[in-house]
Amino acid sequence: MALIPPDSASPSAPAPADALALYIHWPFCVSKCPYCDFNSHVREGIDVDAWRAALLADMGHEAALTCGRPLSSIFFGGGTPSLMPPTLVADLIAAAERHWGFTPNIEITLEANPNSVEAARFADLAAAGVNRVSLGLQALDNEALHFLGRAHDVAEGLAALDTAQSVFDRVSFDLIYARPDQSEAQWQAELARALSFGTGHLSLYQLTIEPGTRFATLVAQGRMTPADPDHGATLYELTAAMTGAAGIPAYEINNHARAGQESRHNLTYWRYGDYVGIGPGAHGRRGAMATQRHKKPENWIGAVSRNGHGLQLEQPLAxxxxxxxxxxxxxxxxxxxxxxxxxxxxxxxxxxxxxxxxxxxxxxxxxxxxxxxxxxxxxxxxxxxxxxxxxxxxx
CATH class of the missing domain: 1.10.10.920 (Arc Repressor Mutant, subunit A)
Structure with a gap:
């Protein structure tokens, strides 16, 4: 193995002063899915004006520390950010542009549930500045969608996908495979159908049992049996072969894209670029400084009210x-x-x-x-x- 000799890199070599990515977390969902361990919460009422003010304040705090570096991407994640009023999304995008400025062809992604109510907002979200959506289809089988706790059925999900692809130039959707009792033939048929839609980006995840989720409880009680790892490996190899043959190969272990359709925002994470995170539980990194916001929505918004930001932790990275x-x-x-x-x-x-x-x-x-x-x-x-x-x- 040929490497540059040890210690030839200068310890003081600076990180490149390139563009930033911005992550905005909206923590609210209509319901909690049984596989989900994300920072998502169900609340009866949300004071949108209070959240607008808090998110703008949190953004302003980070902007003051990172000024002069334009944004190459914005990602609205959650939770379910497609539940946000489009006017709030527009206000946040406009504020981000005022604070940092945008690189040419900035990518602005918003995660969305594929149901008719949220799909009806797509045109307004596009007008607000969103130019890419990521849809949580999760399955193309009604029984599987029920098992996964999803509120939409296949027909509604595909209608939302059709609407998204007519409104946005760039669309992604998620599928979860290696579900209990899912056969190789079933996944092959489901994936073939997904590939037939011509979507530019697919995120294909094997079902994992995360601690603290409803599925973890069911497994512990012996009421659910996860897919065998060897079977999961077979499905992974099938996935790689089918997506590669369809011209949408994996560029990351779980993410597949046609040429030029890769998620620029997520590439910032994977390439270890700098990014700003605002909203409950959001993480960020400014050079050698890691940041973390208060996780619980009530704690975060309380911190913003007291301090002008929701920052819980700033930690230098060795x-x-x-x-x-x-x-x-x-x-x-x-x-x-x-x-x-x-x-x-x-x-x-x-x-x-x-x-x-x-x-x-x-x-x-x-x-x-x-x-x-x-x-x-x-x-x-x-x-x-x-x-x-x-x-x-x-x-």
Whole structure:
């Protein structure tokens, strides 16, 4: 394995002063899905004016600390941000442009539930400045949608997708597979149908049982049996083959896109770029400083009222921690990571980032590729990513 000699990277090498991404968290949902461990909450009444003021104040706090760096993307996540009044979305986008300015062709994404009520807002959301939506279809089978606790049925979901694709130039949707008792033939048919819609981006996730969710309780009680991991691996390989053949290959372990349709916002995370996070529970990173907002909506809005921002934690990141995060995030991407860049931004010597012996062994097995200083997990290795990362990452 050929690497630049250890310690050749300057510890004081600055991170590039590039554009920022902005994440805005709207924590409210109509109901809590049984698989969801996101920071989402069901509330009877929401004071939209109070939330508008709080989000604008939280944004202003971060803008004062990051001025001079334009935004390349905005992502409204949740929760269910498509429940936000379009006027609120417009106000937040306008404020972001005043604070930072936008790069040409900025990507502005909003997550949406695929039901008729929210689809009726799509034109107003586009007028507000949203130019990309991500729809939580989750399944193309009514029985599966009921199992997943979704409020829409297949017909309603596909109608929302059709509306989205007529309103927005860029659309993504999610599907959850490796559901209990889902056969290979069933997933093959479901995915083939999904690919027939011509959508530019798909997020395809295996069902995982997260602590604290309703599904975790059912599994603990013996009332639900997750898919066998070997079966999940078979479905993953089928997914990779079908999406690749359809011209929408994986660019990240769970995300697939046609050329030019990749999520620019999420690429900022995976490429270890800087991003601002506002709203309850939102995380951010300003260079070597990690930020975290108060998680519970009531705590966050109370903090904004008292302090002018919802910040709970600012934590300096040591070089080793930055290097580790950059490796763990970047190796999820098909493009992999540039070890020289990570050494420069972290100050950790290039030869200390990864375990050279492990890379040699995994290269021989066809699971890892190293070309110059670019390290990639091979397609065959993506199935084993969780096992490969601890072996490779040395920081």
């Amino acid at each position: 070089g080793e921690e930055r290097a580790r995060e950059a490796l763990l995030m970047g190796l999820r991407l098909g493009e992999g990571v540039d070890l020289a860049r990570i050494a420069a931004l972290s100050g950790v010597g290039l030869g200390h980032l990864v375990d050279e012996r492990a890379i040699d062994q995994l290269t021989d097995l066809g699971l890892i590729r190293l070309t110059g200083t670019r390290l990639q997990v091979a397609p065959a290795g993506m199935l084993l990513l969780d096992a490969i990362l601890p072996e490779v990452v040395a920081v």
